[in-house]
Amino acid sequence: MPGDGRADLRRPGPAAHIVQRLGASDRAGRRSADRLDHLAGQGEGDRAGHRAGPAGPQRPVPRVARPHRPPDRRPRTRPGAAGRQAGPAQARDRRVRRPVRAADRPRPAGHGHRRGPGPPQLPDRARPGDARDRRRRRELVPGRGLTRAARHVRSLPIRVVLATAGSLGDLHPFLALGRALQAAGFQAEIATSAEYRSKIQAEDLGFHEVGPSLERLRADLGMDLAQITQAIAASDVFLFEKIMTPYLASATRQLIAAANGADAIIGGSFAAGAVMAAEALDLPFVSVALQPTVVFSAYDPPRLPKAPWLAPATGGPRLWLNRATIAIGRAATDRWTRPVNAVRRELGLSLTRDNLFFDAGRRAALSLGLYSPLLGSRQSDAPDNFDVVGYAAYDSDLGGPASLPPALEAFLEAGPAPLVFTLGSAAVNIPGAFYRESLACARRLGRRAVLLVGPDGDASAADGAADAIAVAYAPYSLLFPRAAVVVHQGGVGTTQQALRAGRPQIVVPHLADQFDNGARIARLGVGITMARAAYRAETAARALGGLLEDAAMIATAARIGEIAAEEDGAGDAARRIAALLA
Template sequence: MKVVVTTIGSLGDVHPCIALGLELKRRGHEVVIATSEFYRPKIVSTGLGFHSIGPKHLSPEDPELLSSIMDPKQGPENFIRKLLMPHMRGVYDDLLAACNGAKFLITGELVFAAPLVAERLGIGWASLVLAPWQFLSAHDPSIIGPLPLFAFIRGAGVTVNRAMKGLARKQTKSWAEPIYGLRKELGLSAASHPMFEDKNSPYLNLAMFSSAFAKPQVDWPDHTKTVGFAFYDRQNPASGLTDEVRDFLQNGEPPIIFTLGSTAVMNPGSFYTEGKRAAEQLGRRALLLTGKGSPGISGSRDHMVTAYAPYSEIFPYAAVVVHQGGIGTTAQAMRAGCPQFVVPHAFDQPDNAARIKRLGLGLSLRKDRFHAPHAAEQLRKVLGDEKIRAKATQARTFVEKENGAIAAADAVESACR
């Protein structure tokens, strides 16, 4: 059968879709990934089908755009209300074409037109939930921003958190006017809220994270299945470690690895300069993954700078991974069994950072406080804490037993019967 997997976002959104798509293809299904044109070379190189969807003007490598959507206060509104929603008609048309002949549609959270396409075509669909914060549970509340207020609200109890969710739902209802208008234009059924109830499939919701990271809650949507993390981290199927990076990792004490994933890395600020200084103050080796841009960091014998390396191949060598808290990076660090030090920027990152700390897997520090002396002090705590290392090892054992791509493919096939 033909299955379309669609998403809008960063590599952290795209990689799990590729992992699931490859597993479905292995089982004999025709798989098309529908996402930004930017990712065409990566997806085509895997042998999966590709179909471009909008918004056409969004580039994952536009620093000005990324700075706007990662703003701690206005980021979500800038991204959803101003950049995504006005273009949902175009996304709908693109996705409708991609789904020609499809029997099932699997969609990421931000493709708000996907439920409309499934309803118009009369096909089943599943929603992808890559991080726990997307559920907005009142029983396991998400931290939705980096400020202390959000952590305080989380601890205020079920009633308060349920009320906060209701308030957020009310305040963002106007953001979705383009979806309401499109439904009316297409003659589809009346909707509730595309960013809340309507984003959850009535058939299957795939929680593609480990139950070691977040336990199922009573207020999660019906038909939710926790399948575990789904991993893919190649630039292309033939890519891997360079000899230079491999030699650095294998010859010397375990380094501190600094990375900002694929989005925050486009606007790193002083993260790499302060991180390198912190490593120098500790007398530790470091590997810094700085992306395509140059943050003005020069390497040395003990401090290697490189654009990219597959996390699955470098994290097992790490003494600690210092990262932005994206769910993909978090998952790879858990699978590698290494301690984590998180400097969250936006979106799910503050919530992921808080979960890492609560689970005993590491510590976190606000972005505006990430300066070498303070960072070195916190890193020293992580490096010297045997409890954190033991918890990280336990997490690795748990995550290694899961296979999110296989479990998700099983669930999709079951939903199609």
């Protein structure tokens, strides 16, 4: 009624349209519409304490008292009694609903809960859409800031926090995604260890320190970087039980503080802390897989040193063997759910039975494979929320525009295409005799060599000769296209940069997903793999000599490179995230 302080929804204002589009109920819509129309009526000014819009900071606007509303005296139905007491008219009223039990909710395909006899099922979480609808109907919550509907009216960007940890191979795709989100109008911030602060800030992205720094890891473990890398290479158990789970509680609390007031959290496959932070803050979570290894499809399983029998299958005994192997792996790693549940209990969250290793991303609002579909396409046993969007390329050294070191540029200009030898950013800490044998191999073939030895590597590895150069770092996107062959460790970032460059590859796996990435490169017909123990100058020279004379492989690598270079995984992922948060 006019003059009673209520918004007239028969002639909706702009905020009412927003709330109706977002699917709010009539009652919640009236409440949110009144608040948002009131905000919109204040013009472009920004409330004190909130971030300024694109036009810059404005003078604070004084608070205006909310109009009084009489209490709602309609009778309420006691939960659980609606089905017994409600009459036909009341049953049609959408305000009267029977509580939905966990058993009544639809379960996503392959969501991984146990079946059959045993302890009772833990209750499922509410569907992501339910939480999003609640947030859309909420305008201001103490400590959380504006919702997306309010941000739309106030012209504030949607704020997303991207959480990652690990080597440059883990950081660079998130930097690419953050830049794509920023270009799309989002406010993108990256939460990771302190070592990457300057690089992230150089890209004009927000930074939050989350997780232990490398200095703290060294002190806590009593190991140097080479020893830590070697321990991870020897066993995944060390990574999960000595590095990930001991710092899970503190990192989760850091991320909750960093993401306070955000609109979504984006995290890697094993980012259990990011999942819990999103639940604690009632935010959508987007899961990102950086390599096909962590998807664990029975149709396209990873190639693992401890399970060399795993191979692509379409049916029959091979598919059965793959499924049985994955089931055994799930049972062997179920113990890692206990430390996750300990943190969930401290945060007041419901317990989970999801396997940290095998169920990553299944409960996310959106799950994306941020790698090339040439390495692994989406399989039929993937969760409904998952898709492969392509590689997110980034390889600047210090942030900002990428460039080659002047000495390396001069070397490349001075002669024919060299052989490039690199161990990425993790295996480079445990090089062994790789660079010495590589230089000897190149000289056996009479070829020039580029050795990427890492920031702590031996800059004298090329021994000052004119036929070789050793540098700490070079952007792969600028170096690899000028190489004859790329010899590397098989990290997923290095592998995809060589793929985009259209050059044949020799993969010498050292740890983690590198074995699987090498196997996928061999299946594509653009390279071969060599065991680390067998990598010697004479054997490497024979393999390299064969690749340099293999016209079919060189042509295949060039053709595949043209396809890979057209991928824009970061841009595609940003568009899907924007659609999720619209």
